[in-house]
Amino acid sequence: MEGDLIGPVRSFNRTVTQRIGALNEEYLAQSRPLGASRVLWEIGDGGADVRAIRARLDIDSGYLSRLLRGLEDERLVRVQPAPDDHRVRAVRLTEAGRTERAELDRRSDQLARSLLAPLNDRQRARLVEAMGTVEQLLTAGLVEIEVEDPASSAARFCLQSYFAEIHSRFDTGFDPDASIPVAAADLVEPAGLLLLARLRHEPVGCGALKLHGTEPAELKRIWVAASARGLGVGRRILAELEHHARRRGATVVRLDTNRRLTEAIHLYRSAGYVEVPAFNDEPYAHHWFEKQLATPRTTAQAHPLTPTR
């Protein structure tokens, strides 16, 4: 896989953690423990529940409690019981806290500026473009795809988003009652399954598989959130769905799609799907595709090394 990509990546890691990581802390920890600054930042201008902060920063409750006490002593925040649930406590920034947070914001800007400052305009443009590419591709690696219960709230969110999107994109809108129905039970093993893609715990895509024994399996509900496009999420969902189909004995997968979904159609073609005559009478479909699944285990386990946590 390498040849040789590892060397440059390591070199990048070294340079960037030195150049940015170290500076970052230096800039943010000014006169206050870094932890406190992070919390101050995370509270945000609108305030936040202690519980939410703890979840976002993944921090021990005792530790957070002490950090908040420190910020309270500095008169930067005020902690009060949340109005609706008196177990949870709500943190708000005081006037001074907002000022201090703005200062952190300013510092963060300044750090960014200090990276751009020694460069001329052309170099700046190149740097920012390359940074965008790196960020996008590194983010792609954070997307995790797993089998999900279609009844979960994350799954329902994705499916609803899927329907909302096709409704807005199809020429005729989309009425679920007019389409071939897929019961939720069809998306649970052994009848089928639903995959969910998440980025930092947020659902950003889905894809479903409906199994028909050794008959061709069907792909349904393939959707990627607008915020996660360009990360290769769709392609990975597709590959994982095929993997599951193969694992369950299918040798062919097929799907139908609407002519408006051009990126999807492009994805299917480039993933080896070929157009075939209509194999169902789905009223919203214009194209039908199928793919012969290759010998087991070629695309499987796309990223064995990605740390999960």
Place this chain on the structure above:
Amino acid sequence: MEGDLIGPVRSFNRTVTQRIGALNEEYLAQSRPLGASRVLWEIGDGGADVRAIRARLDIDSGYLSRLLRGLEDERLVRVQPAPDDHRVRAVRLTEAGRTERAELDRRSDQLARSLLAPLNDRQRARLVEAMGTVEQLLTAGLVEIEVEDPASSAARFCLQSYFAEIHSRFDTGFDPDASIPVAAADLVEPAGLLLLARLRHEPVGCGALKLHGTEPAELKRIWVAASARGLGVGRRILAELEHHARRRGATVVRLDTNRRLTEAIHLYRSAGYVEVPAFNDEPYAHHWFEKQLATPRTTAQAHPLTPTR
């Protein structure tokens, strides 16, 4: 300057320090304080003097001493007086230490692989290329240019490298005795000055200015180490030299150069130098350039925000 470059840079900082910075520590600190791992790494297979390690890691002597004691307790290193100077102590890795260091190396590779793993070949190539660009441009910001005593060892290194390089590149070689001489005293104020560019304390370039009162100032000895090319160092040296010339009252700067130095010639042209008739009888010169200096203080202080430390 922004419009809006700051936003993307901040976003990059956040994403990358999270994705790489955090993982980096997780990977390297395995079962040992991070500091100890860094020291283990820095010793290298060939061993090193304690003094050298301290300089490289910029670490307190007491702290380092304790870290070394810890590594000794783990039987990973052996510390002995250096053979030539019994004040300094030399550290060498034991067999176990080498194994452990190789393990760190492996982990670092693995981290790099984990970043590439979720991507397909095209994405990998794009990522690595963009990383290279980011690294190069961030490194460019670390180059510091300052006035230097021409007698210092760093200055002598640069001047010797300069002569060695032109000797190997000129069609006829280069014999200092045949060229117009420049005495070291001419490169010290008030007669002139020498600028040195350093990257992480290592000299990577130089450029000299010879002043002639209100007559045109002369630029000499402009050189950039092969390892630092493409970072815009030459352009910055040029700009700084012009700045000093202007500060000292010159309104015109000029220089002569050899036809083999094509990148330099290209640099001069793109920096606003125009070719003029020979103004001296330098036997190695084929081209003579000059530049009218604009109103004071336009290019000056190219990077006021770069943290110096």
Place this chain on the structure above:
DNA sequence: CATGTTCTCTGACTCTAGTCAGAGAACATG
């Protein structure tokens, strides 16, 4: 309304990281 759960807080720790002052050996130099 008894019981279990959720949420926050306190107390009591551990580990890393890092600083500072001085001691002692080895070396450099007039």
Place this chain on the structure above:
DNA sequence: CATGTTCTCTGACTAGAGTCAGAGAACATG
């Protein structure tokens, strides 16, 4: 060879970051 300098080490600290086990209040539920 006396004196100052360099280098490393020890002792004595401080502070940040984080963990763990409960306690107590508020809520949820049969």
